[in-house]
Amino acid sequence: MVFSSYIFIFAFLPIVLVLYYALSKLKSPLYQRAFLIAASLFFYGYYNVMYLLLIVASIVVNYLVCLVIQKGNGATKKIFLAVGVLFNVFLLGYFKYYDFFFENINSVFGTSFAMKNLILPLGISFFTFQQLSFVVSVYKKEEKVANLWDYVLFVTFFPQLVAGPIVLYSEMIPQFMDNSRRYFNSENFSSGLYIFGMGLVKKAVIADTLASFVNNGYGMSNIGLAAGWTISLSYTLQLYFDFSGYSDMAVGLGKMFNIDIPFNFLSPYKSKSISEFWRRWHITLGRALSTYIYIPLGGNRKGQVRTYINLFVTFFVSGLWHGAAWTFVLWGVLHGLFSVIERFIGEQRLQKIPNIVRVAVTFLIVNALWVLFRAESFADAIEVYKGMISFGNINLGQLATVVGTEGGVNLPTVMDCAYIIGLVASLLYVVFGQNNSAFRLEKFLPTKKFAIITAVMFVVALLCLSRESVFIYFNF
Template sequence: MVFSSLIFIFVFLPITLFAYYISKGRAKNLVLLIASLIFYAWGEPVYVVIMIFSIIFNYICGILIDKFKGMGKKDKLILISSVVVNIGLLGYFKYYGFFIENINKIFGINLEYRELPLPIGISFYTFQTMSYVIDVYLEKVNVQKDIISFGTYVTMFPQLVAGPIVKYGDIEKQLRERKETLNNFSKGIERFIIGLSKKVLLANNIGLLWSSIKSLDIKNMSTVSAWMGIGAFTLQIYFDFSGYSDMAIGLGRMFGFEFMENFDYPYISKNITEFWRRWHISLGSWFREYVYIPLGGNREGKLKQYRNIFIVWLLTGFWHGANWNFILWGLYFGVILTIEKCFLKKWLDRQPNFVGHIYTMLIVILGWVFFEFDDMTKGMEFTRVMFGMGGSGLFDKTCLYYLRSYALYFIVLIISCTPLPKRVASNMRTRFEGFSLAVQPILYIILLLLSTAYLVNESYNPFLYFRF
């Protein structure tokens, strides 16, 4: 089940909200836990067993670490065991086939293996359970002795499938004593509708262009078509993922939770360092806190700092998927970020803003080519066409057709990547008293109706981060 589906919007969510709001006290967490397990089991009922195991195992590890704190090295042994088991589960289901396939190629053998469907959200909830156990060990958070509350934290369906990755310390208090208010609920609905509209009306429609261009024969593709295609994917992945994060944050507010922001207009960045502070913020924060800083961060000299950056970005790429293109994508950004640390960022800071913007978008767009093409040979062929070293020349009839069809749409989406629409809405609320009371609700209703109409006739409704 995904948020951008009619069964979720008009069946699952209303029933869950009703059950939640008629419940009191500890029962609210129980309702959320049961609803989240149903949500998770909707597509893959068998894999709910893995999630339940993860809840019980990490709950027990937290209890034992707290019990043995200061008693020799037992707590550290439990921590290591927890990390090994969590990474082992993630590795088995996400990377098992990748490793066997590469062993077969390297050694020229034919080890048989069965491809396993990837449990939904396993990359996200594994990071959450690991951060909890680590934080209990480091005494950053108190151990959670209520397994219902802990299970709610791990399984919470608003952010289960695609984040944001919520650290236990961020919602420890909220699990215990949150307040649901009418204002929070209405803000949650608004945020959910904005996210739904970004996903359904923007991401899906521009994604159709990328789907069409990607299906073309690369040898007969023009340079402009290639740039339009990867430009469409650049916009699609932003509105797809940020839209889903908006929906998750909105759903959280409906249930009284405050989740961290996951995107902050990344495409207005002036360098790649800034871009990665604005894109998938919760993942970057997790790797910084649990990998980069423990490795020494920037405290032990430049060479070790560069080493730490490469390790983080190798793991970031590998986290996204069991394929060499993701590893290449991660290392690509590791190299760029290292160069920026050395000298490039200082140089860019002295240039006019537009220089930094152009540089950043070129680097990001090229990165999305590595990210999107599982077949790296095709990815390289596509890149060559982008720079006029292959394909059918600069222009062709196909690209002219796409330009006529999508030019206005590109303009709308590019503007929507900036804070401008939010500023306009804020100015309208300030200048016109009736805007928030009358006009704004009507706009949200129209967006919901348009999104619903699209979903009724849906033929193209992918969720790009579903596979991670």
């Protein structure tokens, strides 16, 4: 189920909220937790019941492994750590990388392994990574396994199940255990509704409009300068509004249940460097990669060269985590390369460059690399790159093809150009000139102004829901 759908907003969410708080009248909190687990599994299995078997199997195995690690000692702990890690890597590898791996084997060795064309189970990258990190934390004695049901709730809690944020056991379980959070709290609910509405607008109104341009653009050939930049900027903006919109909705939903879920985005395009970008973009993934890959590899503690290698490896894994294709790998590697270059130049030297230049350069790099991230092949990416540097061929008229007949209207070319340029420019102003959701949530007050903003956001998003679509990060 997706948050930005009628079925979620008008049926699933209200029913779950009403029943959840009705159950708070019962003395034992277990009923509420059990209900939340059942609702989350329903949410997860809504489109494909077979997914449920997978997630349940993944939870049971990881939980048992964690129990053995916690109770075991010495060799047993190590063996079961290996079992836990291998199990999760295998699960992800099988569903996500099987075809990619054998496709490459076939092309290198001339073999003919058959492809499985497996459909990637929803959110598998997220819940596998979350559990893998928990297994490692238990091994390091940073976390303790509670009972099975708390663990199940930690993994399946529907606001963050499918596309993160990738939360830590220690930041979720104490909240579920906290009795004071069991009851309806109008203050939390109000701020949750406000931030959920903001996320809904980001996704349903902005990202889905840009999606149409991007889909049209990536099917084009002989792309000119205007279309090249419009396509790449549209995707850069789409990805941000789509994923940060989802994350805002997750935070908002968490608040409706009195659970604080961390923000995943903090104005990433305002970053002055690639390293800073990764501290502001998909923050919980960056945190997990740093904790479970960069630091165990030695982080920056083993000399300059090792630091560079460690950075490089971390970004390589990040690229691969995002998708089973060489375009993703190259995207990750190039982010790693720019991070290494920044590290090599040093923050002190970089600080001598005016901030506006640093932000602009960082944004241009990120924007250019998103082209690889979106492209289905290197040839697709090259088409867009060629457009972005075809200075002798502006071709404004091509923007009409990028707009297409979005929403069933075929406007005159001039209107199409004005529409798309105006929209992209306005959204660039929003990402560079406006405050992020976390800041806005802090400033939230139960005033008329916020009531009108929230209501208008809901109604505008409601209008846009009639063109339902899925979230981009569901694919990762």
